[in-house]
Amino acid sequence: MLDGSYCGFEIATGDLGVTVITFNQPERLNAMSRGMARDLHEIMVQAQNDDDTRVVVITGTGRGFCAGDDLAESQTDPRPPTLVPSQVRSRRGQAVDQYPRLRTYSQGVARSIRNLDKLTIASINGAAIQIGLSIALACDFRIAADNARLGSATLRFGFMPDEGGHWLLLQHLGITRTVDFLMRSRIVTAAEALELGLVTEVVPAEDLTSRTLELALELAAGPQVAMRLLKRSLYNAQHQTFDQAGDDIAAKTAISDHHPDTAEGMSAFKERRKPHFNQWLEGPPPDDAEPSWAITEQPEPPR
Numbered sequence: 649m650l651d652g653s654y655c656g657f658e659i660a661t662g663d664l665g666v667t668v669i670t671f672n673q674p675e676r677l678n679a680m681s682r683g684m685a686r687d688l689h690e691i692m693v694q695a696q697n698d699d700d701t702r703v704v705v706i707t708g709t710g711r712g713f714c715a716g717d718d719l720a721e722s723q724t725d726p727r728p729p730t731l732v733p734s735q736v737r738s739r740r741g742q743a744v745d746q747y748p749r750l751r752t753y754s755q756g757v758a759r760s761i762r763n764l765d766k767l768t769i770a771s772i773n774g775a776a777i778q779i780g781l782s783i784a785l786a787c788d789f790r791i792a793a794d795n796a797r798l799g800s801a802t803l804r805f806g807f808m809p810d811e812g813g814h815w816l817l818l819q820h821l822g823i824t825r826t827v828d829f830l831m832r833s834r835i836v837t838a839a840e841a842l843e844l845g846l847v848t849e850v851v852p853a854e855d856l857t858s859r860t861l862e863l864a865l866e867l868a869a870g871p872q873v874a875m876r877l878l879k880r881s882l883y884n885a886q887h888q889t890f891d892q893a894g895d896d897i898a899a900k901t902a903i904s905d906h907h908p909d910t911a912e913g914m915s916a917f918k919e920r921r922k923p924h925f926n927q928w929l930e931g932p933p934p935d936d937a938e939p940s941w942a943i944t945e946q947p948e949p950p951r
Contacts, residue, residue, distance in 0.1 A: 649700045650691060655729045656684030659691070664868035665702030665929070666861065667695065674710025679718035680779050683729040685757050690731040692760035699929055702868040704764065705860055706783060707771035713796065714780030717754075719805075754779070754811040761786040762883070765876040767867045771860040772796045772847065777835065778813065785816040785846070788879065789867075791860050792838040793853035798846055799835030819886070820845050871909035871925040877901075 650659045650667060656678070661667045669691065671678035680688075695701045708714060761768060761783060770776075770784035772792040781798050784790050792798070800817070802809050809817075809830065817826045821844060828834070829844075838850045851859045867875070877900040885893040904910060909925045916923035 650694060650698055654684075654691065654731065655687040656681060657688065661700055662861075664865055665700055666705060666864040666868050667698075667701040667703065668705045668707065671706075671708040671712075671714055674708070674712065676718060676720075677710065677712030677715035677775055678708040678780070679712075679715050679720075680757070681718040684718075685754075685779075686729040687731050689756045689760045690729075692764050695766065696764055702766060702872055702926070702929070703864045704766060704768045705771055705864050706761075706768065706787065707857075707860070708773050711774045712780070713770070713772045713774050713776040714783055715775045716778035716780055716801075750810045758782045758786040758812045758816065765880055766872075767875060767879065769860055769864055769867075771856055772798070772838070773853070773856055778802055778809065779811045781846075782809070782811050782813040782816055785813070785820060789863060790847040791856065791863065792841060792847040792850050793856045794838050794850055795853050796838045796841075796850075797835050798838070798841045799833070800830055801833040801835055803831065803833045869925065871904075871907075871913065871923075872929065873907045873909055874904040877904055 649661055651661050652659060656673050657669055657671045659667060659669050669688070671684075673679070673684075692704075695704055757779065767789070768787040769789040769791065770787040772784055772790060774793070774796055776784045776792075776796065776798045778800055781800055784798070800809050800813050802813075808814075814826065814830065817829060821829060825844065836844065836846075838847065841847045842850045849859075878897075881893070881897040881900055884896050888896065908928055909923075912925060912927065913923045
């Protein structure tokens with residue numbers, strides 16, 4: 649289980665494996681420090697392999713979901729990461745070092761969220777700016793409070809959306825609206841974000857937590873193997889031909905069709921009852937269980 653306190657956020661896992669990541673630096677509008685980014689990236693790696701986690705929810709405290717990079721942080725990060733070694737010394741402003749740093753620090757967070765096979769929900773409680781917007785767009789579902797605001801606005805500082813925000817926006821808006829959104833440094837209301845297709849739904853601020861949990865539990869009760877494989881096929885299909893996408897989902901279906909969840913789904917349909925998926929996730933795995941590929945008996949040598 650991933651529960652605990654980390655650099656800039658805390659984690660709690662509830663019913664059906666709904667793991668909630670809460671940014672807890674409201675005085676900074678949950679701006680992203682380098683230590684926070686490193687811990688968040690590592691948590692996504694661990695969540696991929698954590699059987700106690702089925703759905704990941706990301707949200708914030710106070711007025712901000714995540715209001716961009718922490719521009720006020722010093723060279724020595726005031727909030728060092730807890731999951732990785734101490735920060736190494738580097739000279740900021742050197743182009744030769746900045747290029748790989750942008751690819752790892754800036755882009756690693758959104759990439760790790762998008763690479764997670766388990767379903768993710770951004771519960772946008774407030775300002776989601778720059779990397780905050782990219783975190784939200786990297787999630788599979790985005791529920792915004794009606795008082796939330798979303799935007800990139802990097803050009804207001806003369807910066808570029810180096811965290812991968814330009815690519816994520818293109819996936820949601822297309823080229824014409826992305827150019828308008830970024831070049832004009834637009835920051836939109838939740839209602840405007842819904843109209844643009846940047847969020848899945850908008851709810852009153854006081855209902856955000858309950859609606860997010862309702863959706864998370866719905867997703868967590870679904871057949872996790874098929875849902876995770878389908879998620880990957882959907883994202884793959886964006887960049888594939890019809891034949892490539894068909895080949896990809898056929899290979900994954902050959903796995904899901906033979907999983908116990910499918911047998912349970914068919915039985916439930918025949919018996920006219922609600923299926924009880926994910927029984928394979930219930931209860932701790934036996935400590936002495938051997939992997940399915942283990943060779944228990946040595947074959948006799950050929951004569």
